[in-house]
Amino acid sequence: MSPRVVATVDLGAIRHNLGQVRAKAPKARIMAAVKADAYGHGAVPVARTLMAAGVDALAVACMEEALVLRRAHVGGQMALLEGILSAEEAAMAVYEQLDVVLHDHWQIELLHALGPTAQIRVWFKIDTGMHRLGFPPEDVPRLCQALVDHPRWQFAGWITHLACADDLDDPFTTQQLARFTAALQGVPGPRSIANSAGLLGWPQTHADWVRPGLALYGASPISGLPAEQLGLKPAMTVESRLIAVRTFEAGETLGYGRHFTCPERMPVGVVAIGYADGLPRAVSSRAEVGIQGQRLPLAGRVSMDMITVDLRPLPHARVGSTVQIWGPGLPAEHLAAAANTIVYELFCGLTQRVRFQHRNP
Ligand SMILES: Cc1ncc(COP(=O)(O)O)c(C=O)c1O
Structure with missing residues (x-):
């Protein structure tokens, strides 16, 4: 029986694209987005390839996606971009050693309820204008206090997400960057801002961690700029x-x-x-x-x-x-x-x- 439609994923192209990402942001650590089954490319083989090629962390949307990877023995740092949604997920995040990206106070409460001995790595997501998830910038002092109150939590860093980085003429990216910088003035901790478009089009957003997804799969994240021109190979x-x-x-x-x-x-x-x-x-x-x-x-x-x-x-x-x-x-x-x-x-x-x-x- 011969298949009607075949999707062939070239893991070598993904390694090549990772090389391009590294060359663009040589000082940043890389959190590779493998959510949504690695953008339809197959989460397990892609995650294994990326980890073997030395990415610093993986990012998935939710617990189900993380568990698919952990069950396939993909270890290492892995972030839940939407954080935890229940007490059960909070406990699982600890057990599976997942990073949780917290975007609201009720998620902090879920982790707090695990008790003072729970060890977990947390990120705080700040909403600088995307207006989907994230704490308002004025909550930063409260978040710093939450870290003081939970000395067993390991702090991974501050995240924000760009709304318009695919458009190199849109000033909103600069505004988001300014809001993020202002909110965290004098506050310690690693910063992460850039998705693929930020990484390739806005070097000022590179910060400590970049979070590419689409670029790793070899497609252009920037309107009007072909992937080939960005040195990316379709995977x-x-x-x-x-x-x-x-x-x-x-x-x-x-x-x-x-x-x-x-x-x-x-x-x-x-x-x-x-x-x-x-x-x-x-x-x-x-x-x-x-x-x-x-x-x-x-x-x-x-x-x-x-x-x-x-x-x-x-x-x-x-x-x-x-x-x-x-x-x-x-x-x-x-x-x-x-x-x-x-x-x-x-x-x-x-x-x-x-x-x-x-x-x-
Ligand atoms: C929080 C977050 N970071 C990074 C990414 C990766 O984005 P891209 O595929 O545009 O690089 C996404 C994807 O939507 C995301 O939601």
């Missing part, structure tokens, strides 16, 4: 196959809603990938796929299991030909733009129907 290639090659007369239409009308007699390829595999329906007729290095436009709507492509540029393509959906030479960023979304969503949106393989462990 994931998604491929399918031509399962039919048909010829239609001028005026015939393709697929649901008859969205595409053949302007002339033309060959059409049917490719075994659809929205049930994670190819957004919104890309219909606006994206390109690749066969033998040739780019071919989609013709008609994406359906659940199939797409149709205009084979006029490659009339001799055969059933069984490999069709590249994204990967080196055909950046996922293009497809994301065609779907009016971001590459993060494409990566995370691949479904269980896609067969994953990992190269260069």
Whole structure:
């Protein structure tokens, strides 16, 4: 049985991208974001690769994600970016030796309830303008007091998250940086600000720890700047196959809603990938796929299991030909733009129907 859609993850490309990150922020420690199954790339193999390549810590969103990695014997420093959500998770964080990123006082209470002997590493997240999670800057003195009150807690540092670093012209990043700096004036402890966009586009945000995610997977976090120009290599290639090659007369239409009308007699390829595999329906007729290095436009709507492509540029393509959906030479960023979304969503949106393989462990 041959799989319809294969995602090949090149772990060597992830190591290369880590090298680029290191070169950009040589003085900072690296907390690599492997949440959401390593942005759809496979949390366990990616985390093992990154730890072996010497990242200083991993970051996951929640306890479930951390446990997947711990069960796979991924050790080392690992941060829960959303912190702990219950007393049970507080106890588990201690047991599994996880760093907790605390963003509200009720989370401090959960840790406090573990008693004075509990040893845990904590980060405090300060909200400098993202307005999702985080303590307001004026809470910093109270947070410092919490550390004094809990001498067994190990303090990892202060975190904030950037809202607009992908736009190099947006002054909000500088404003967030200024708020963070002002809130922590004279306060000891490591600082962490930069996501991938901060890391690559805003050197003043590097601080003590950088927290790259997307850049490690080889996609560009900065609008208008291709990954290649940033020295990044796409780690994931998604491929399918031509399962039919048909010829239609001028005026015939393709697929649901008859969205595409053949302007002339033309060959059409049917490719075994659809929205049930994670190819957004919104890309219909606006994206390109690749066969033998040739780019071919989609013709008609994406359906659940199939797409149709205009084979006029490659009339001799055969059933069984490999069709590249994204990967080196055909950046996922293009497809994301065609779907009016971001590459993060494409990566995370691949479904269980896609067969994953990992190269260069
Ligand atoms: C708190 C935090 N830090 C770092 C990251 C990594 O971001 P990116 O993938 O843009 O580098 C994320 C991802 O959303 C995050 O939520």
